Amino acid sequence: MLEKITVPLADRSYPIHLGSELLFKTGGELSHLQFPQRIAVISNPTVDRLYGRAVLDSLEKSGFLPLLFNAPDGEEYKSFETLQSIYDFLIENNFDRGCGIIALGGGVIGDMAGFAAATFLRGIPYVQIPTTLLAQVDSSVGGKTAINHPLGKNLIGAFYQPEMVLIDIAVLDTLEPREVSAGLAEVVKYGVISDYEFFCWLEENVQKLRERDGETLIYAVKRSCQIKAEIVELDEKEGSIRAYLNYGHTFGHAIENLSGYGQFKHGEAVSVGMIVACKVSAQYGYCTQQEVDRLTHLLQSLDLPTDPPEFSLDEYVISMQRDKKVKQGDLTLVLNRGIGDVSLQKVTDIKSIFSSIL
Ligand code: NAD
Ligand code: GLY
Numbered sequence: 001m002l003e004k005i006t007v008p009l010a011d012r013s014y015p016i017h018l019g020s021e022l023l024f025k026t027g028g029e030l031s032h033l034q035f036p037q038r039i040a041v042i043s044n045p046t047v048d049r050l051y052g053r054a055v056l057d058s059l060e061k062s063g064f065l066p067l068l069f070n071a072p073d074g075e076e077y078k079s080f081e082t083l084q085s086i087y088d089f090l091i092e093n094n095f096d097r098g099c100g101i102i103a104l105g106g107g108v109i110g111d112m113a114g115f116a117a118a119t120f121l122r123g124i125p126y127v128q129i130p131t132t133l134l135a136q137v138d139s140s141v142g143g144k145t146a147i148n149h150p151l152g153k154n155l156i157g158a159f160y161q162p163e164m165v166l167i168d169i170a171v172l173d174t175l176e177p178r179e180v181s182a183g184l185a186e187v188v189k190y191g192v193i194s195d196y197e198f199f200c201w202l203e204e205n206v207q208k209l210r211e212r213d214g215e216t217l218i219y220a221v222k223r224s225c226q227i228k229a230e231i232v233e234l235d236e237k238e239g240s241i242r243a244y245l246n247y248g249h250t251f252g253h254a255i256e257n258l259s260g261y262g263q264f265k266h267g268e269a270v271s272v273g274m275i276v277a278c279k280v281s282a283q284y285g286y287c288t289q290q291e292v293d294r295l296t297h298l299l300q301s302l303d304l305p306t307d308p309p310e311f312s313l314d315e316y317v318i319s320m321q322r323d324k325k326v327k328q329g330d331l332t333l334v335l336n337r338g339i340g341d342v343s344l345q346k347v348t349d350i351k352s353i354f355s356s357i358l
Helices: 022-034 043-060 078-094 108-120 133-139 169-174 179-196 196-204 207-211 214-234 241-246 249-259 266-283 289-301 313-321 349-355
Strands: 003-007 012-017 039-042 063-072 100-105 126-130 144-149 152-157 164-168 330-334 342-347
Touching: 003 078, 003 214, 012 214, 022 043, 022 126, 022 164, 039 078, 039 108, 039 179, 043 169, 063 078, 063 133, 063 179, 078 144, 078 152, 100 207, 100 313, 108 126, 108 133, 108 313, 126 133, 133 169, 133 179, 133 214, 152 241, 152 249, 152 330, 164 169, 164 214, 169 214, 179 196, 179 207, 179 214, 179 241, 179 266, 179 342, 196 207, 196 214, 196 289, 207 214, 207 330, 214 241, 241 249, 241 330, 241 342, 249 266, 249 313, 249 330, 266 289, 266 330, 266 349, 313 349
Parallel strands: 012 164, 039 063, 039 100, 100 126, 126 164
Antiparallel strands: 003 012, 144 152, 330 342
16 A cells, blocks of 8 residues: 655655555656656665665666665764765766765665755755655655764755655564664654644554554554654744754754764654653643653653763753754753643753753
8 A cells, every 4th residue: 555645845845655565666656756867876785785676676677777876884974974975976977967866775874865965066856765764754754954063963964855755664674673663762752742642542552563563654654754744844944843843852962962973873862852851841831740751651662762871961061052953052942732732942041951850
């Protein structure tokens, strides 16, 4: 069964196609899009070994001319150096404005290949084929592309929407359990920020999610993409409510930054960050301790961490002050109002807010 969701952005609207065994149909899907014939498929050795052949064969059968580039695997390679090697590959192989890019991989590849597409020759079309749960429910949708700077996550980037997102749920079979949990953290996020019923559904389906039951995963991915598409439609460039998607991320990014990229999975850091945000929300009286406990229980039952790693309060504060959401020294936090709703809260004294939590 093929599910279709649209990200409605006027002349830059695009479809998300979601189903099982879709990789084998990549060529046909791209033909419908009238995607450029010459394609750079940007991936990494792990994903290439599992799925590269299926994608390249399907493209070739449909008359495309794909060339594969493998970046090294890991968050620490979402860097200037790897980006430069992607540009080198494109230039050395005479890619021009009539060519396209496919991002085949998790969020690291998706963000970096997307940024290469946004900037190479001032922008060439690209398609996202996300292969981790986290990339399927979050990073492949909405057009945020970026690389990391040694001083902060995703500090160099662009908003640049793909032509299509092709989600094959079958590729989740080969993911490490830790990666499935990391993706589920972002799924839980959607429940907290916008859909109480979805949050309850997640609580009821923990076991099936852990077992990677196909139908359960399809619904979890579909609902997540729908919520993200609705928010991106209303605020593509994060002038207002798109910031809701960063629930748990300010603290999560600080964890990733302080512990060195790669130690904590992004979704794991977000899991801890959501608990911290929920505790801050309780401090403001926006939610109850019972709701903090409920969120903690759901995340823990999905094998996610909920306790901050041991860095000093000063280290956390300095790191959070580098957050992209800091303006003139004030930090804007996304805080939950109960479960299923959020709002933005400007915080002037970051240290005192976090001192009772850390
Ligand atoms: P990742 O891309 O590093 O993938 C995790 C691991 O899984 C890697 O080793 C990868 O090679 C492997 N892998 C990928 N697909 C696989 C498969 N099907 N089977 C087996 N192994 C597979 O990590 P991620 O969690 O997908 O993405 C994290 C990145 O996404 C971070 O850099 C984060 O900043 C970014 N992100 C971006 C957005 C956005 O809106 N653009 C949103 C959330 C996260
Ligand atoms: N992952 C946050 C966003 O896409 O805005």
